[in-house]
Amino acid sequence: MLRWFPLLLTIATLMNAPNANAQDHYEPTSTNLAARTWFQDARFGLFIHWGIYSLLQDGEWVMQNRGIRVAEYETLAGEFNPVRFDAAAWVALAKAAGMRYITVTAKHHDGFAMFDSRQSDWNVVARTPWHRDPIRELADEARRQGLQLFAYYSQLDWHSPDYFPRGQTGQAAGRPDSGDFTRYLDYMDAQLRELFTNYGPLGGVWFDGMWDRPDADWQLERTYRMLHELQPAALVGSNHHKAPFPGEDFQMFEQDLPGANTAGFNTADISALPLETAATMNDSWGYHLGDRNFKSTAQIIRLLVNAAGRNANLLLNVGPMPTGEIQPEFQERLRDVGQWLARNGEAIYGTRGGPVPPRPWGVTTQREGRVYVHVLDWADADLALPPLPRRVRAATLLAGGTAVPFRETPSGVTLTLPARAPGEVDQVVVLDLVTAQAPAAPAPPRRP
Secondary structure, three states, X not given: OOOOOOHHHHHHHHHHOOOOOOOOOOOOOHHHHHHHHHHHHHOEEEEEOOOHHHHHOEOOOHHHHOOOOHHHHHHHHHHOOOOOOOHHHHHHHHHHOOOOEEEEEEEOOOOOEOOOOOOOOOEHHHHOXXXXXXXXXXXXXXXXXXXXXXXXEEOOOOOOOOOOOOOOXXXXXXXXXXXXXXXXXXXXXXXXXXXXXXXXXXXXXXXXXXXXXXXXXXXXXXXXXXXXXXXXXXXXXXXXXXXXXXXXXXXXXXXXXXXXXXXXXXXXOXXXXXXXXXXXXXXXXXXEOOOOOOOOHHHHHHHHHHHHHOOEEEEEEEOOOOOOOOOHHHHHHXXXXXXXXXXXXXXXXXXXXXXOOOEOOEEEEEEOOEEEEEEOOOOOOEEEEOOOOOOEEEEEEOOOOOEOOEEEEOOEEXXXXXXXXXXXXXXXXXXXXXXXXXXXXXXXXXXX
16 A cells, blocks of 8 residues: 655656556446446455565565565565464454455565465465465455455565666665566566466456556556456456546545545545545554554444445455454454444445535435435434435434434425434434325425
């Protein structure tokens, strides 16, 4: 993921970098369009940042942040032996959290492949005493348990000598001042071909790192075309922090809701493609021993609700430990969110944002004939909404089905909210709208 180091150098170039080499004439197939709909309906996914960097317990950018040279960093591979890794347990945890898909780091910026790549021995099977392929195990287990697996792939590479000229990071890695970027792109595409050929149907690919060399010719047209030909239903997205390029199937935002830019590098442009917000549960993507700044369950629920109200998925991250285990603090919060979704998932899964734009009090989600009003921050009894697409037939609490009094006028709908239950994070009011075919109920006669 993008961290603070390259931020000051990349802002200007990110805003003006060309995208002419994207897949300009891309026409998504019917299976791809169906996959986009499934992706939007899913609304909640698990992000996993895991690699040999977990051994140093200082996040996934430790090679860059500590100025570790390639020869030194390579010694980590010989120590990586996560004997407590259990793909079934990871997938079951995602499922218990109410997640519908998993995105896992197949290769991060250190260039280390967490799958059995034949393009280089710089991979988990060839270089570690563990000799296992976690991407294969997760792909097989995800299919068994009914979840989709997406592969994260870093276009940036601090290990390869052919990633040259150097980008804005990786300057201290001790590589020779020479290389062949075209050969590197061939290597990258060959690894992507392995992922999209040898691991069964994938949900898609989550690219990252192009911001390191925003003006380079990344040959996106070639890469995107290959992926869409190999698996037409697979979704291609890139964390380049710009409006989507041709050939991309969804748009992501890092540590921000769509349209916001508290992180300092996200675009305000929101496309018509499916949207996704990627966020951490503490302040780190990869495992960080000293990072105890965990979001509470309530904060995660609010983030999920706010994403859905902006028509976006939430991709919530965990950084597993070097043992292969997901730390207890993450597990506890994920299971708690899953319990909340078991009661309130109707207002999240399969919905779209709106029809009322986000407000200081909360957001709305909707499906045909029904609007869900998510009241997150509101102390008064009455809550005024603008006019809705159709008249309201009934208003009830999602939790328990209690009727909610409402008044409807030409200026909108006013709800009279009951007292909130203790500890209730999101008071969800369900508005059933009059069907398009049915006439509205006649207004009551005026009193003399």
